[in-house]
Amino acid sequence: MDRCKKDFGDDFIWGVSTAAYQIEGAHNTDGKGASIWDTFVQKKNKIFGKQDANVACDFYNRYAADLALMRRMNIPNYRFSIAWSRILPQGTGEINGLGIDFYNRIIDLALELGITPWVTLYHWDLPQALEDKGGWTNRDVKDWFADYVAICVKHFGDRVKNWIVINEPTVFTGAGYFFGVHAPGKKGFNNFLAAAHHTALAQAGGARIIKSLQTGSNVGTSFSCSHIEPYTARNKDKIAAAKADALLNRFFIEPLLGMGYPTQEIKALRKIEKYMQQNDEANLQFNMDFIGIQNYTREIIRHTLFVPFLQAKIVSAQKRKVETTAMNWEVYPESIYEVLKKYSSYANIPPLIITENGAAFTDELVDCKVHDPKRKAYLQQAIEQVYRAKNKGLNVHGYFVWTFLDNFEWAEGYRPRFGLVHVDFENQKRIVKSSGKWYADFLK
Numbered sequence: 001m002d003r004c005k006k007d008f009g010d011d012f013i014w015g016v017s018t019a020a021y022q023i024e025g026a027h028n029t030d031g032k033g034a035s036i037w038d039t040f041v042q043k044k045n046k047i048f049g050k051q052d053a054n055v056a057c058d059f060y061n062r063y064a065a066d067l068a069l070m071r072r073m074n075i076p077n078y079r080f081s082i083a084w085s086r087i088l089p090q091g092t093g094e095i096n097g098l099g100i101d102f103y104n105r106i107i108d109l110a111l112e113l114g115i116t117p118w119v120t121l122y123h124w125d126l127p128q129a130l131e132d133k134g135g136w137t138n139r140d141v142k143d144w145f146a147d148y149v150a151i152c153v154k155h156f157g158d159r160v161k162n163w164i165v166i167n168e169p170t171v172f173t174g175a176g177y178f179f180g181v182h183a184p185g186k187k188g189f190n191n192f193l194a195a196a197h198h199t200a201l202a203q204a205g206g207a208r209i210i211k212s213l214q215t216g217s218n219v220g221t222s223f224s225c226s227h228i229e230p231y232t233a234r235n236k237d238k239i240a241a242a243k244a245d246a247l248l249n250r251f252f253i254e255p256l257l258g259m260g261y262p263t264q265e266i267k268a269l270r271k272i273e274k275y276m277q278q279n280d281e282a283n284l285q286f287n288m289d290f291i292g293i294q295n296y297t298r299e300i301i302r303h304t305l306f307v308p309f310l311q312a313k314i315v316s317a318q319k320r321k322v323e324t325t326a327m328n329w330e331v332y333p334e335s336i337y338e339v340l341k342k343y344s345s346y347a348n349i350p351p352l353i354i355t356e357n358g359a360a361f362t363d364e365l366v367d368c369k370v371h372d373p374k375r376k377a378y379l380q381q382a383i384e385q386v387y388r389a390k391n392k393g394l395n396v397h398g399y400f401v402w403t404f405l406d407n408f409e410w411a412e413g414y415r416p417r418f419g420l421v422h423v424d425f426e427n428q429k430r431i432v433k434s435s436g437k438w439y440a441d442f443l444k
């Protein structure tokens with residue numbers, strides 16, 4: 001049976017998500033300062049096809065038509081991020097009024113169209129000026145971030161109530177400060193641990209600031225989560241899976257819930273203590289109003305001696321010969337149910353909202369139409385799993401599709417298309433895909 005919106009009740013929150021760097025373009029327009037992604041895309045061999053997001057979807061100039069389209073697609077909630085370096089070109093200090101104006105225009109128009117804004121304060125685009133001072137590896141970043149958050153609340157808080165403090169700390173600290181495959185391209189365990197700890201502090205600290213400045217605010221933060229299973233029933237694989245789970249799923253939520261870092265499973269994580277100061281443990285804790293869950297796939301983990309610290313590795317979906325998306329991620333709808341179950345089982349967990357879920361597939365434009373049955377099926381199956389979770393009494397209250405428009409998929413460039421709306425990057429033409437039409441119909 002096809003699920004319908006009313007099965008979820010009137011209070012369930014439906015929406016779409018985007019991120020500033022992936023769609024806005026206008027990378028140096030109207031006083032915007034450079035971000036670490038503006039710098040990173042210029043480095044050799046970092047981005048597929050040497051692409052960048054200098055123009056991306058040109059949302060900076062086309063936001064009005066895009067929001068109108070969102071309205072026509074019956075989308076009631078829009079999650080987008082603010083580019084820190086548009087507000088503070090140097091990361092701290094002088095405010096760029098034109099940057100404030102841009103987000104004011106988006107917020108005002110969204111509200112006028114009946115679309116509720118959900119603002120992510122950090123979706124990976126640190127001002128380059130702050131990276132020059134060490135970025136997330138410099139403990140001062142938590143104070144720079146706190147100042148920036150306060151400025152956003154002061155300027156937008158009269159109209160924005162829903163805030164997501166940080167997007168996927170595990171991914172940006174791992175990819176950006178351990179593996180060096182995302183901006184700023186730093187590598188190594190020490191960089192990663194320092195960045196991770198300062199991010200965790202900034203996350204709780206940022207939320208505390210919003211709550212102190214705005215009564216009635218709804219504050220959360222978003223975590224990347226994957227259901228994890230061992231490759232075989234061998235003990236070694238089970239231990240490896242538990243380690244991967246600690247790193248990928250538990251590392252940031254547990255200190256936030258006051259449980260500390262999950263160092264039991266991964267002894268090497270204890271080195272994070274080197275970056276801890278008095279009161280940090282208490283400061284890492286914060287009672288969020290909601291937790292954003294971002295799920296795309298599951299991971300199968302096996303033991304290996306060749307990966308230092310973890311002795312665990314992912315068995316790729318390709319190797320397992322299972323159905324995949326264009327990101328080579330396994331299509332495994334049950335994952336979303338499993339992560340909701342996992343997070344719901346924490347004591348004192350606040351309401352959960354799926355702040356991202358979606359899929360990239362190779363789309364074909366035929367006669368000005370994009371027929372994408374695989375994406376539609378992916379979303380339908382995911383939504384069915386969210387229903388299953390809700391029906392079992394799990395703590396889930398919303399679902400946002402990643403993403404509205406095809407966009408710049410970080411190191412993968414423009415090749416993977418995740419959008420409900422097709423974008424022709426030559427002429428910026430938008431075409432609602434059949435999955436987008438289906439979602440619009442579902443939301444009616």
Ligand code: BGC
Pocket residue numbers: 019022167168171224294356402409418
């Ligand atoms: C990120 C998005 C990204 C998406 C698909 C999430 O990790 O928040 O920015 O585009 O997944 O990879």
